[in-house]
Amino acid sequence: MWAFAAAALIGVYQYYGFEACGDVAEEVRDPGRLIPKAMRRTIYIGGAAATFVCLALVLAVADIPAVIDGEDVDPVSTVLTEAFGPFGSKVILVIVLISFLVGAIVAQQGIVQQQGVEIVVHGPNLGGLSHGITSWVR
DSSP states (O other), X not given: OHHHHHHHHHHHHHHXXXXXXXXXXXXXXXXXXXXXXXXXXHHHHHHHHHHHHHHHHHHHOXXXXXXHXXXXXXXXXXXXXXXXXXXXXXHHHHHHHHHHXXXXXXXXXXXXXXXXXXXXXXXXXXXXXXXXXXXXXX
């Protein structure tokens, strides 16, 4: 069950991120036409690239029966170590970690930017406190 759930995450990782195209909608000349096109292209190209990487990792496993039997509990590390050596596999993992970290920072930046727009448009939301302050100031 857990293996199936972990394998299902591959689909999430393959097609995650296309919604970021909407973040630049205000900077595009014709967003109603260009943003959906950019989202579709992101899905197609990103999905193809991620499918290629996942397929390459699966095909690079030398002993698939050992993976199925549970003898090789971390086949990705095994593949990377066999392909790049012990030091090279660590370098690859650091590069992947940095790319995920940058993606998380970019996602947080988009959230903060959206909250900044909400504050500019609607004023700060301080719950019930904001009503009390604004009525007191008037």
